[in-house]
Amino acid sequence: MPKQLTTQNASITTVAVEVQALTISGKQVTLSVFRQLQEESVVAHDGTLNGVPWGYVNYHPDKCSDDAAHWHIVWQQGAELRRSRVDREPRWKLVDSLEADQLLNASVLSWATDPDSPFKRCPQQANTDAAASRFQGDRRWVHPPTGVEFFVEASPTAVKVATLTTQIRSCKENLDKAPGSVFYRQQMERMEASDGYRIATAQLINEVDGYGRTLSELMEDVSSVAIAEVQRRDRHRMVRAALAQLPQLFIAV
Structure with missing residues (x-):
């Protein structure tokens, strides 16, 4: 089995009862191969996607199953595959x-x-x-x-x-x-x-x-920043709504 998972040798196959398996060169991907995928955020800071999501894997390679609810997304960036942890509910900083x-x-x-x-x-x-x-x-x-x-x-x-x-x-x-x-x-x-x-x-x-700037003009400047932040957060919510519809990708134990 090839040691590296790429978009050229990876594919998604459908098995019984519409189970979708992540495969590499026709063979189901193992946990060890999945762990080798580079961790990189699929969701950018501005709430847009950095690439094309394929699906999520119900496996927690970093022993994070007890953390806040999240997905481990397999996604494509150019000709390479990545994995990304995405919290289901975004957390906002000041x-x-x-x-x-x-x-x-x-x-x-x-x-x-x-x-x-x-x-x-x-x-x-x-x-x-x-x-x-x-x-x-x-x-x-x-x-x-x-x-x-x-x-x-x-x-x-x-x-x-x-x-x-x-x-x-x-x-x-x-x-x-x-x-x-x-x-x-x-x-x-x-x-x-x-x-x-x-x-x-x-x-x-x-x-x-x-x-x-006058005091009122400074308030307008801050309002513009706040409105842009609201729009950014809305994009994050919309992206997560889309990620929630992704299929689960099964990998071999």
Whole structure:
């Protein structure tokens, strides 16, 4: 029996009760030959196919039978055969995009330059108190119209502005509750007058101006990315629906 399975010597034959067997030079392919097929994804990142699927084999060469439901697809790329593991239900990662990061930075600036915006409304969704030495925010952001989740990360300048502005507005809120508090007044005035606060804000203004986009235009950019992601995911679902109709290919034990 030839040692290598190719599109020239491989074929699919129908045996009793419409069982389709994967054969090589007329003989049923064995497990060892099947394992020799190069593993390569038949489904591309964009949700299209990298080649022509032949069928699936109900055999798990990598001892993955207990993993999430999946197929082991035999497929053709040019004149060669490949095998590919494909999860039946696709799993989506957070979308990482420059557009979303720029939108976050611009949103932090818009919030920081609006004196009436509460400190708890910071676009980074602070989860630490105002006295924290390092601002920490939620890096998962959902695009409202599509529901696509983005991984967002503010620039170091935006993080600094968010930190300082949060601290200042926290002091202001406490001062509103206790107008006679000398401590909160001095704290607020000291931070507002600090060179670090003014320099960081000026740097963030320059950074956001460099995008050459308004806040609404940046949102449109992110929406375009989100819509493209929705379309990509739809293609993945359609491809899997087609793969589910492939015949099972039987191989020899």
